[in-house]
Amino acid sequence: MPKPIKILRTRNELQHWRAGLEATRPTVGFVPTMGALHRGHAELLRRIRPRCDVSVLSIFVNPTQFGPSEDLAKYPRTFERDLELACAQGVDVLFAPAPEEMYSSAHSTFVEETQVSRPLCGQFRPGHFRGVTTVVLKLFNLVRPKLALFGMKDAQQFFVLHQMNRDLDLRVSVEAIPTVREPDGLALSSRNAYLSADHRELAPRFYKTLAETSTRLRAGAPLSATLEAGRQALEACGFTVQYLDCVELPTFNSPNVVLPGCPYLLAAAVYLGATRLIDNVIVNPAALTAIGYSAPSFEPAESS
Ligand code: PAF
Numbered sequence: 001m002p003k004p005i006k007i008l009r010t011r012n013e014l015q016h017w018r019a020g021l022e023a024t025r026p027t028v029g030f031v032p033t034m035g036a037l038h039r040g041h042a043e044l045l046r047r048i049r050p051r052c053d054v055s056v057l058s059i060f061v062n063p064t065q066f067g068p069s070e071d072l073a074k075y076p077r078t079f080e081r082d083l084e085l086a087c088a089q090g091v092d093v094l095f096a097p098a099p100e101e102m103y104s105s106a107h108s109t110f111v112e113e114t115q116v117s118r119p120l121c122g123q124f125r126p127g128h129f130r131g132v133t134t135v136v137l138k139l140f141n142l143v144r145p146k147l148a149l150f151g152m153k154d155a156q157q158f159f160v161l162h163q164m165n166r167d168l169d170l171r172v173s174v175e176a177i178p179t180v181r182e183p184d185g186l187a188l189s190s191r192n193a194y195l196s197a198d199h200r201e202l203a204p205r206f207y208k209t210l211a212e213t214s215t216r217l218r219a220g221a222p223l224s225a226t227l228e229a230g231r232q233a234l235e236a237c238g239f240t241v242q243y244l245d246c247v248e249l250p251t252f253n254s255p256n257v258v259l260p261g262c263p264y265l266l267a268a269a270v271y272l273g274a275t276r277l278i279d280n281v282i283v284n285p286a287a288l289t290a291i292g293y294s295a296p297s298f299e300p301a302e303s304s
Helices: 011-019 039-051 079-088 128-143 152-167 190-194 197-202 204-218 223-236
Strands: 006-008 028-033 054-059 093-095 147-151 173-177 240-248 264-272 275-283
Touching: 006 011, 011 093, 011 128, 028 039, 028 128, 039 054, 039 079, 039 147, 039 173, 054 079, 054 128, 093 128, 128 152, 147 152, 152 173, 152 264, 152 275, 190 275, 204 223, 204 240, 204 264, 204 275, 223 240, 223 264
Parallel strands: 006 093, 028 054, 028 147, 054 093, 147 173
Antiparallel strands: 240 264, 264 275
């Protein structure tokens, strides 16, 4: 019979539980989320399970990573379904605090990564990554994991957190898993549920265009003209493109050219109606292993 999941709601409960592990020093694996769990999250949990003795999932819709024009109140909250998914994946502990538990009214300290967080989404969502790093640092301090897994769909978030982990000597293994996709290529996201039938039909063109753009860049096509062609192709079929850009990894500097054998992140954010979608492709992923990132994280995504 599977072990029942332990649901903890307060920092005190979590810290008390964590202190109780000191005697046996198990490997703690951690998957932080904002809930509305889907198959992408299930994949994170499935992958972390064999790599740790104890797995912790957090569900916390973090107010500090939402901008004033982004609707925090509308973010889907599906606790009962999330709990079922967590149980099915054999999660040991679910930490699901209330907002006031994580941020007292006197909260005044934030953690900011100042390089990797700047371009791409950082340009259009001021304060977003500051909210992400702040909450993830708080969660790391509470859970004290050995390993934390994130999805590559949010590639910039992963690189920002990887950088924070290094810069602040947190000593957590911060790793990413490949984006989980629908059979037609659309990256799984809780936002996909907001797409109309027409937009859902169009949506797979997003990844297809990114993948084609990446292939052209790898073949030596000129950078800015190729990015512009990708943008125009997306706009022509009905997407509103917020950005489509390419940055060097892991610095997130802007390249002038794409060099063979060097790693880059090709990433975009688009709108279909009011729904914002993000996706990305790593160009030359094998080159990332040479600089300390684990290769499976960046392999081309599989359909599932
Ligand atoms: O990716 C998410 O769900 C969130 O940004 C995270 C990492 C849980 C921080 O709130």
